[in-house]
Amino acid sequence: MSDWEKNVRKVTPYIPGEQPKCAHVIKLNTNECPYPPSPMVAEALNHGNKEKLRLYPDPEAMELVSAIADYYNVDNNQVFVGVGSDDVIGMAFLTFFNSDKPILFPDITYSFYDVWADLFKIDYITKPLNQNFEIMKEDYMGENGGIIFPNPNAPTAVEMETSDIEDIVRENSDVVVIVDEAYADFGDVTALELIKKYDNLLVVRTFSKSRAMAGMRIGYAIGNEKLISAMKSVKFSYNSYTMNMTSIDAGVAAIKDDAYFKKIVSQIIETRERAKKELAELGFTFTDSKTNFLFAKHNSIKAEVIFEELKKKNIFVRYFKKPRIDNYLRITIGTEQEMQQLYDAVREIVDMQSD
């Protein structure tokens, strides 16, 4: 070992879902959107001025910021944009979680939270979900250095009510509470309205799911202008120009095509509701998903077996070999056709296993 290796930061990185390289795969493992982005996004990229790429982009990404601000009817200085919601949340951890007290998040949740905490040496305590995989608001009422949870939660797909979120935010006015709304467009609840009342609430969202643009890496946060200003200072101390020109252009185009956005989101919700019926008939139980995925277990076949068998049939779903959830699958909602192939494949697996 070289001497310099002693001072290398020790981390255990997050492991994202597989990105299989072969073409004929049904990919229901990383909660991507099964539909392409708005045609206006392609238009913006095709017709964007390529000569201007020699120049630095606007460090504030103001065109994108103001498109988002207009959409949600908030001020430009209430919006922060980043390279996916991972960049936004990572920046928020670095900006806000500098207390001596531990931060809090659920035991079963987005598995990046503990990775960021470790990276930035932030102490944390995880709070167990209840038996129905629900976040118990009472667990977040003690002293702490900050709070983060997704709503709906992932990979459980369970949604918390606005009144419960409000209770958590109100009772923790001395710390920043981050609600990670990556999947909120597929559900019934958002904490966005609470921003007007609470200066300690940061709501984070992404273009990767409901706006079908995981490949462009765009995330954003909305909150009180003091929160956003603090995040910008930290961001400008790390990298002045995080959003490249194509992200800004494509992001603006996506926001502007609201009809397309609403169409694909409602199509995914429709497919999800049908999937609940189909998979129930095949012996699955699941939480009442308010996301673009189902969190499902089978009444007789082990999740890991189904996961492996589906993979053999070139259908990729997500399986977490972790305590409490190691008999569950996280199945992204695909197109109607992809889901039909999933039902057929599951039926074959069920028939084979019961032989």
Place this chain on the structure above:
Amino acid sequence: MSDWEKNVRKVTPYIPGEQPKCAHVIKLNTNECPYPPSPMVAEALNHGNKEKLRLYPDPEAMELVSAIADYYNVDNNQVFVGVGSDDVIGMAFLTFFNSDKPILFPDITYSFYDVWADLFKIDYITKPLNQNFEIMKEDYMGENGGIIFPNPNAPTAVEMETSDIEDIVRENSDVVVIVDEAYADFGDVTALELIKKYDNLLVVRTFSKSRAMAGMRIGYAIGNEKLISAMKSVKFSYNSYTMNMTSIDAGVAAIKDDAYFKKIVSQIIETRERAKKELAELGFTFTDSKTNFLFAKHNSIKAEVIFEELKKKNIFVRYFKKPRIDNYLRITIGTEQEMQQLYDAVREIVDMQSD
């Protein structure tokens, strides 16, 4: 002040050069390339598959990594890519500079180094350049927690010889030495060859200057595979997918069009050498620039006056109101035509001031 504000990270952000919004401006203030990117970049963006944008990009950005590795004849696992060299260097600070001893860098240098050090609470000592604005290698021979300097240095434009770099790297085998080669394509020296001999040397480069793609945000580091692997672990603990699909596609296209790259770089060098003659005749002295900018002072007119007067004529150069360099201008090399307009404008200012 809200209670949560007590735990906000305190930082003094880097302030990038102005990005004037009006159209008819000669922009010689942020060291951008005066020429557009390779036509193959426009091609790649226009004809790239837009449907795939719904999917996450390759977290390893392997197409881009391997295009860079091939170009420099190193292994894929010796290359790290990021959102501009700022992202790459910031990640390197977080990964490697975790010693109790202070890191070292020059007193006059890229003004982001102290910002990153403050952000990540890394102790540092700056070492004064000599009277000729040269880095003195002897200053970097004591105990330290790591070393970073640009070569050529900025904003001084002065280049250090390979043998001096090698002395620093060899004498500091217990820490990581980062050579920031943002401008090296315009000079005669690179530390890349030393990577084979020293496992503690990281060389950082960017697409923002010589590859005319500041707007796309692409930077990279080349080093021993142990260094790169450590940086990747930290990167994957912050954001799995930093490089969006358009950056990957555009970056690959730029690397492949080597003829265009060589053409614009040699054109900029030619213009720079002519600029040295023209500006000398107008009363300027400067360091022997090996970059795409000149670091110049006038023999009778104060730099700040020239800076303000040029601005009135819609010509933007960079002025740093800092000790030791507050009578210098950093002038980016533009097109021949832009430089001619600069010479004419300077002549008017000189004539006016000597009236």
